[in-house]
Amino acid sequence: MSQLEKLQQTFQECVINSDSKGVTEWISAQGRAEPEVQISIYSHAYRARLQEVLENDFPVLHQAIGDDHFSLLIENYIENYPSKYYSLRNFACDFPAYIQLLLDNNKLLQDAAWLYELSLFEWSLGQAFDATDTTLFSEQDMAAIPPEDWPELKFNLHPSVQRLNLEWNVVEIFLTLTDDDPRPITANHEDNSPWIIWRENYVTRFRSMSLDEQLAFDTLARAGNFNQVCEALSTLIDENDVPMHAAGLLKTWISQGFIRSISF
Numbered sequence: 001m002s003q004l005e006k007l008q009q010t011f012q013e014c015v016i017n018s019d020s021k022g023v024t025e026w027i028s029a030q031g032r033a034e035p036e037v038q039i040s041i042y043s044h045a046y047r048a049r050l051q052e053v054l055e056n057d058f059p060v061l062h063q064a065i066g067d068d069h070f071s072l073l074i075e076n077y078i079e080n081y082p083s084k085y086y087s088l089r090n091f092a093c094d095f096p097a098y099i100q101l102l103l104d105n106n107k108l109l110q111d112a113a114w115l116y117e118l119s120l121f122e123w124s125l126g127q128a129f130d131a132t133d134t135t136l137f138s139e140q141d142m143a144a145i146p147p148e149d150w151p152e153l154k155f156n157l158h159p160s161v162q163r164l165n166l167e168w169n170v171v172e173i174f175l176t177l178t179d180d181d182p183r184p185i186t187a188n189h190e191d192n193s194p195w196i197i198w199r200e201n202y203v204t205r206f207r208s209m210s211l212d213e214q215l216a217f218d219t220l221a222r223a224g225n226f227n228q229v230c231e232a233l234s235t236l237i238d239e240n241d242v243p244m245h246a247a248g249l250l251k252t253w254i255s256q257g258f259i260r261s262i263s264f
Helices: 003-017 035-057 059-080 088-105 107-112 114-130 139-143 147-152 170-177 211-221 226-233 239-255
Strands: 154-157 162-168 189-200 203-208 259-263
Touching: 035 059, 035 088, 035 114, 059 088, 059 114, 059 170, 088 107, 088 114, 107 114, 114 162, 114 170, 114 189, 114 203, 139 239, 147 226, 154 211, 162 170, 162 211, 189 211, 211 226, 211 239, 226 239, 239 259
Parallel strands: none
Antiparallel strands: 154 259, 162 189, 189 203
């Protein structure tokens, strides 16, 4: 390892670990501050930037639990999940899982189980907004496919599409706290509720799904073909109504920009 590489590695470790040991001997003492102070400025700036990233990614969670609890949460996350990505956009990818881990390991937090789903919902919104843009499959494209090809037809989802199953009223919490006049709201445990998130014309959107749509969509998302989607629907509705119903769902998904391409 060259002297420069050694210096770079040592500097990085000092910044990340807030430890000036081993690097101050390479820092000029001729400046207006002691070497330890100089390196601490970089270390503080590093953490402040990561904190800013988390605050920007989870503003509603921040609002829901308040400054003190949120600050403690992100300080612990920064300490236990040091950034390993070139892009700060990916730094918070483990944040929802980190919250779930805290909930699993602390029985006193059982009443706060909804925090995981709220963080996951916010993260999914961000992922949908930042997803790669691609061309979309259209109804005109669909009309050009011969009827005999439909049974084996598979559909590839747009990168922005996110599917969540939620057991708490976190969407209601999100909407309430982002309202122009936010009001107090209580977290409530509900039956499993399927939601879908996507980006449409550079606007992030989300909506709930009926049980039949969820079953059909999840079959499609697992690379199921149109025939398998119909088979899944036949467990819920009359077989005679299945083809038309499946086609109607597919038309909705295409019109809302869920589908980017097809394959066989």
